[in-house]
Amino acid sequence: xxxxxxxxxxxxxxxxxxxxxxxxxxxxxxxxxxxxxGRWLAQVPAGTVVAMEACSxxxxxxxxxxxxxxxxxxxAAQFVTPFRKARATKNDHADAxxxxxxxxxxxxxxxPVKDVDQQAWLSWHRVRExxxxxxxAIGNRIRGLLAEFGVIVAQGDLALRRRLAxxxxxxxxxxxxxxxxxxxxxHWKQLRxxxxxxxxxxxxxxxxxxxxxxxxxxxxxxxITADAAVATVGNAREFKQGRQMAxxxxxxxxxxxxxxxxxxxxxSCRGDAYLRTLLIQGARxxxxxxxxxxxxxxxxxxxxxxxLDGRMPFGKVIVAIxxxxxxxxxxxxxHDVDYDPHARxxxxxxxxxxxxx
Numbered sequence: 001x002x003x004x005x006x007x008x009x010x011x012x013x014x015x016x017x018x019x020x021x022x023x024x025x026x027x028x029x030x031x032x033x034x035x036x037x038g039r040w041l042a043q044v045p046a047g048t049v050v051a052m053e054a055c056s057x058x059x060x061x062x063x064x065x066x067x068x069x070x071x072x073x074x075x076a077a078q079f080v081t082p083f084r085k086a087r088a089t090k091n092d093h094a095d096a097x098x099x100x101x102x103x104x105x106x107x108x109x110x111x112p113v114k115d116v117d118q119q120a121w122l123s124w125h126r127v128r129e130x131x132x133x134x135x136x137a138i139g140n141r142i143r144g145l146l147a148e149f150g151v152i153v154a155q156g157d158l159a160l161r162r163r164l165a166x167x168x169x170x171x172x173x174x175x176x177x178x179x180x181x182x183x184x185x186x187h188w189k190q191l192r193x194x195x196x197x198x199x200x201x202x203x204x205x206x207x208x209x210x211x212x213x214x215x216x217x218x219x220x221x222x223x224i225t226a227d228a229a230v231a232t233v234g235n236a237r238e239f240k241q242g243r244q245m246a247x248x249x250x251x252x253x254x255x256x257x258x259x260x261x262x263x264x265x266x267x268s269c270r271g272d273a274y275l276r277t278l279l280i281q282g283a284r285x286x287x288x289x290x291x292x293x294x295x296x297x298x299x300x301x302x303x304x305x306x307x308l309d310g311r312m313p314f315g316k317v318i319v320a321i322x323x324x325x326x327x328x329x330x331x332x333x334x335h336d337v338d339y340d341p342h343a344r345x346x347x348x349x350x351x352x353x354x355x356x357x
Contacts, residue, residue, distance in 0.1 A: 007100025220286030242327030
């Protein structure tokens with residue numbers, strides 16, 4: 001175990017730092033401005049653990065720590081909260097001490113540190129999501145403005161574009177209002193162009209990256225999901241097993257068990273919400289494909305999906321498929337293997353069941 005643990009409460013300008021020894025005793029509490037923290041970090045003895053919560057800038061400082069021979073550890077905020085001495089007392093120094101204490105735990109889960117390339121490719125996904133939200137907001141804004149003048153547009157972007165292309169034919173709309181709508185329509189069009197450019201860039205990267213090409217062999221995993229998975233988890237070796245990665249993505253049920261009685265709730269929905277959403281969307285596609293394919297042409301996984309669909313509610317089926325995809329992604333990224341649609345038949349549990357039958 002390292003001799004010292006440093007907990008850093010990151011901020012925009014002033015960082016709170018707490019240093020504890022292996023026994024958990026506080027050795028020092030300090031505050032640094034951003035530039036001074038970078039200089040101080042270079043003086044910390046190599047091998048020291050530098051812990052921080054997963055937030056904006058955490059991966060940058062983790063990479064800076066690696067450059068100086070330190071051991072960065074990034075943790076989800078909900079894992080740090082229980083180690084704060086008093087929940088009613090929250091300040092930067094208390095948070096830094098809680099981070100240092102949490103990093104000492106042998107069973108703590110840490111977030112994989114993203115390299116510069118991963119961070120750059122994730123930026124394309126973040127910007128793409130921003131364009132989607134902004135485009136939806138502008139479309140709804142235009143519909144709301146038209147409704148004030150009694151003009152109701154059918155659902156879908158195509159219907160709205162057609163109505164905007166024929167503004168002059170709309171009776172009763174003031175000229176000044178038409179001018180405003182044209183400006184909004186131009187902005188809306190530009191957002192769609194930029195969104196298409198993001199899609200094309202992500203698609204191109206997914207075709208060039210060998211890992212993405214392998215992941216796309218899974219039914220329900222497209223270019224966006226494959227690229228996001230590679231950019232988010234990298235080689236996935238930070239996770240000991242596929243179930244741990246599925247838990248990190250919030251795709252396992254919460255537990256409220258006691259006295260030998262297991263009580264399972266809904267999925268935890270913790271971890272990376274973006275990748276979890278993509279896996280859920282891909283699971284819907286996978287379910288549709290499994291139900292549409294002929295039985296004699298279905299893969300073992302598709303037959304398994306059909307079995308689930310026959311005995312479980314729709315929501316649980318989707319989550320189960322997404323959970324399986326997360327485990328498959330882990331296996332392919334952690335072990336550098338191709339997708340095998342018949343791998344399930346080689347699993348010991350399946351073989352025991354087949355032998356018993």
